[in-house]
Amino acid sequence: MSATSTEVTNASGFKKGSLGKQIGLTVITFGLYAVYWWYDTHQQFAAATNTDLDPTMQTVLFLIPPLNLYAMWKFSNEAEAVTDQSGTVLFVLFLVFGPAAWYLIQTGINDVAQG
Structure with missing residues (x-):
């Protein structure tokens, strides 16, 4: 868990996304x-x-190895706000099987967006 925990402050800022559509588009x-x-x-x-x-800086970092590891670590800790997983678990999932982390994060976003 990060030193300053990320919290959802405005659930309407999240939008529901179709995992099937995301996989197909990928x-x-x-x-x-x-x-x-x-x-x-x-x-x-x-x-x-x-x-x-x-968002722009995180995307640039995501595209540059080994800085992408830093970007994944930061995002994993931020994503704790919408998932029931720790940032460490999400980071390891990004490294070992990225689609699993994507699934957990998008499912968490969908749950928050749905209310």
Whole structure:
């Protein structure tokens, strides 16, 4: 858990996303949709939580190895606000099987957006 815990401050800042559509778009675009999802999700977190992460900077970091590890670590800790998993678990999932972390985060966003 991060030193300053991220909390949902405005649930209407999150929008529900279809996991099936996201998987399909990721396959069709040869993975480019995943970068868009990363940016869009960070925008949602900026609007709906007390996070101080900049969506554009996090996306740039995500594209540059090994800085992407830092970006994944920060995002994993921010995502604790919408999931019932710790940031460490989400980070390990990003490293071992990224789609599992994506699923947990998007499902958490959908739950918060639904109310």
